[in-house]
Amino acid sequence: MPDFKVLQKVRGIPTSDGAGVRLNRLIGTTHLRHIDPFLMLDEFKSDQPDDYIAGFPPHPYRGFETITYLLQGSLRHEDHMGNVGLLKSGGVQWMTAGAGIIHSEMPMQEKGLLWGFQFWLNLPAKDKMTEPHYQDLSAEQIPVVVDDNGVKRKVVAGHSLGIDGPIQRTATQPLMVDIVLPASSEIEHPISKGHQGFVYVYGGETFLPAADLVLKQGELLVFTGDLLSLQSSEGAGVLLVTGQPLQEPIVQYGPFVMNSEQEIQQAFDDYQSGVLAKVAEKIG
Structure with missing residues (x-):
């Protein structure tokens, strides 16, 4: 029989980030700190402009990658090296912060629904000081397939x-x-051997026969195993996310994720002194 083990089921915690953007934090809380190699998962969803219009003004990152997946709306990204990108409905931005990047994410709309997710994915120690870069993908660049079951x-x-x-x-x-x-x-x-992951139900509900468990909208399930089975009687939207654990020390101070307290202090000092931006530009 397929190997499948439920590790934890959680709901997110309402919070705010940036300049007051309201969001739901699913990973990176006291209930669920990390799912190695994933450090954080936020869902932002609102049709009230006051919940998101202030956006995320310039802020630094070092030592990990961010993945922003937008279901609806639009966001403009800029960084200190002059890169600019416009993320639209269905698009993805994959950003490697590496040695350091200072960037902003600002909504490009004054009304309407803004709905999406941001993941933080850890970098191995050997790559934490790598060159920072973006990869912007439009909805048309991401493969979509429909099976015989629809x-x-x-x-x-x-x-x-x-x-x-x-x-x-x-x-x-x-x-x-x-x-x-x-x-x-x-x-x-199928799930790759050794991977750890989760499923998040962002719409409807789904049944997991291997666990005899119903997951409802807003619930996240952490699991291990080699096969994930999902069923839905009424329909569902589900994010399936897995990765190979790095099994390295994780030391985090806000937007800096390194492997030791000394590296965190260096990142903080570099940012305060303006060196972080210069280091990133020099590497780039």
Whole structure:
């Protein structure tokens, strides 16, 4: 029989970040600190401009990657090296902060629904001071497939049932798939050996027969195993995310994620003195 083990089920914690953007934090809380190699997951969803219009003014990162997946709305990204990108509905931005980047994310709309997710993915120690860079992907650049059951898969990263996502990483081997199940449908998805991951239900509800468990909208399930089975009677939208654990020390101070307290202090000092931006520019 397939190996499948439930480790934890959680709901997010309402919070705010940036200049007061309201969001739901699912990973990176006191209830669920990390799912190695994933450090954080936020969902932002609101049709009230006051919840998001102030956006995320310039802020620093070092030592990890961010993945922003936008279901609806638009965000403008800028960084201290002059890079500019516009993320639209269905698009993904994969940013490697590496040695350091100072960037902003600002909504490009004054009304309407803004809905999306941001993941933080750890970098191995050997890559934490790598060159920072962006990869912007429009909705059209991300493969979407529909199987015989009508189940739609949007493959952002990794390998999903014969479909390769545009993002591939050697160390963490992330798999990121947006799965939409219509009513009365099911899917089985293999999980790479040794990977740890989670499923998050952002719409509807789904049943996991291996765990005899129903996951409802807003619930996240952490699991290990070699096969994930999902069924839905009424329909569901599910994010499937897994990765290869790095099993390295994680020391975090706000937007800096390194392997030791000394490296965190260096990152903080570099940012305060303006060296972080110069280091990133020099590497780039």
